[in-house]
Amino acid sequence: MKAVCWWGKGKVRVVDVPDPKILNPRDAIVRVTLTAICGSDLHLYDGYVPTMMKGDILGHEFMGEVVEVGSEVKNLRAGDRVIVPFPIACGGCFFCKEKMWAACDNTNPNAWMVEALMGFSGAGMYGYSHMYGGYAGGQAEYVRVPFADVNPTKIENGIPDEKVVFLTDILPTGYMAAENCGIQPGDTVAVWGCGPVGQFAILSSWMLGAARVIAIDRVPERLRLAQRDGRTEILNYEEAGDVFEALKELTGGRGPDRCIDAVGMEGHGHTVDAVLDRVKQAMKLTFDRAHSLRQAIHCCRKGGTVSIPGVYAGFIDKVPFGTAFGKGLTLKMGQTHVHNYTRMLLEKIERGELDPSYIITHRVRLDDAPQMYETFRDKENDCIKVVMNPAA
Numbered sequence: 001m002k003a004v005c006w007w008g009k010g011k012v013r014v015v016d017v018p019d020p021k022i023l024n025p026r027d028a029i030v031r032v033t034l035t036a037i038c039g040s041d042l043h044l045y046d047g048y049v050p051t052m053m054k055g056d057i058l059g060h061e062f063m064g065e066v067v068e069v070g071s072e073v074k075n076l077r078a079g080d081r082v083i084v085p086f087p088i089a090c091g092g093c094f095f096c097k098e099k100m101w102a103a104c105d106n107t108n109p110n111a112w113m114v115e116a117l118m119g120f121s122g123a124g125m126y127g128y129s130h131m132y133g134g135y136a137g138g139q140a141e142y143v144r145v146p147f148a149d150v151n152p153t154k155i156e157n158g159i160p161d162e163k164v165v166f167l168t169d170i171l172p173t174g175y176m177a178a179e180n181c182g183i184q185p186g187d188t189v190a191v192w193g194c195g196p197v198g199q200f201a202i203l204s205s206w207m208l209g210a211a212r213v214i215a216i217d218r219v220p221e222r223l224r225l226a227q228r229d230g231r232t233e234i235l236n237y238e239e240a241g242d243v244f245e246a247l248k249e250l251t252g253g254r255g256p257d258r259c260i261d262a263v264g265m266e267g268h269g270h271t272v273d274a275v276l277d278r279v280k281q282a283m284k285l286t287f288d289r290a291h292s293l294r295q296a297i298h299c300c301r302k303g304g305t306v307s308i309p310g311v312y313a314g315f316i317d318k319v320p321f322g323t324a325f326g327k328g329l330t331l332k333m334g335q336t337h338v339h340n341y342t343r344m345l346l347e348k349i350e351r352g353e354l355d356p357s358y359i360i361t362h363r364v365r366l367d368d369a370p371q372m373y374e375t376f377r378d379k380e381n382d383c384i385k386v387v388m389n390p391a392a
């Protein structure tokens with residue numbers, strides 16, 4: 001089959017590889033009908049996540065048709081259409097029972113690698129390095145889905161792929177980011193980053209009852225997309241100058257009640273901390289450029305919440321922890337427990353209340369992946385979200 005493979009920093013190739021096979025009785029094989037490139041894939045592409053190996057198949061946002069199931073998968077059969085959440089959960093461990101699927105204790109066979117760095121490991125993930133299990137990803141014609149009796153959700157009623165594919169990651173991620181804010185009536189939510197995750201965090205903040213939402217980025221078409229609902233306010237940080245002062249002004253001197261960092265480890269900025277991060281990251285002295293995280297903590301009002309869906313990987317310095325303490329902030333973060341949100345969000349899509357496909361700007365073939373990774377990273381061509389159809 002054809003698959004999109006990591007080939008080193010800044011290099012992606014489409015390669016012919018062996019078809020996946022059922023390895024365990026709880027596996028299924030899925031023929032991928034739609035897959036997407038995620039901002040998280042850029043962290044791999046840019047070489048900031050350790051333990052990637054040349055030839056690893058990328059992709060954790062994918063859906064398709066079941067073609068084969070192992071003997072213990074009773075809930076699915078060949079021909080079923082499914083979406084597959086990016087964290088692989090076993091369904092039986094302490095964390096799965098507590099509905100913390102992304103913290104599953106059983107699905108990362110290389111947990112020791114993460115434990116060496118972080119003490120404990122989260123769940124295995126598709127196409128996301130050997131330290132997260134070395135699972136082949138879904139930017140391919142076929143993919144092996146482990147624990148298929150637990151993870152996939154069936155899609156019925158012929159809803160188009162484009163409307164449901166983001167249930168695998170970014171739509172629940174935006175939703176959990178907003179939910180983690182604990183939004184109260186009257187709250188102002190500020191969202192750093194208007195990539196796909198930021199867009200869905202904005203959407204979800206409105207769904208959860210925000211009174212105002214302020215979107216921060218510098219890419220004009222992304223800010224425009226955030227504004228399409230006619231009520232999200234925007235702040236172009238390159239034009240605004242001092243984001244702290246701008247947010248203070250917009251909130252009557254108090255600061256936003258809830259702050260969402262939907263940027264993560266490749267934050268951009270011109271201030272001293274941002275320049276230092278860039279140098280240290282280039283010298284491999286740090287994994288993360290945490291400018292937006294520092295800014296969110298600094299800008300948040302006293303007693304507010306900073307929710308962090310953006311991915312961070314390592315030991316970050318100059319994070320104003322004393323500020324977080326001094327203001328009594330609540331910080332919430334982490335990989336999304338996707339499974340908790342799929343049913344509820346799917347029902348909204350089925351009822352026609354929600355159509356997440358509005359963020360798609362590029363519809364391409366797997367063969368276009370090398371160019372599309374570059375285009376998405378560089379935000380060329382007004383690129384906001386790329387979906388790939390392996391059959392095209």
Ligand code: NAD
Pocket residue numbers: 038039040041042043169170173192193194195196197198216217218219222237262263264265266267268269291292308309310311312334335336384
């Ligand atoms: P993206 O790269 O498309 O978007 C990031 C956006 O942040 C860009 O529009 C960029 O211009 C903007 N940005 C950069 N520096 C900024 C700054 N200082 N202030 C404001 N905006 C700034 O990525 P995405 O797909 O939207 O993903 C965003 C983050 O969410 C990534 O770190 C990704 O890994 C993470 N993510 C996390 C989960 C999870 O489970 N928690 C799931 C999916 C993605």
Ligand code: ZN
Pocket residue numbers: 038039040041060061086169170
């Ligand atoms: Zn993703």
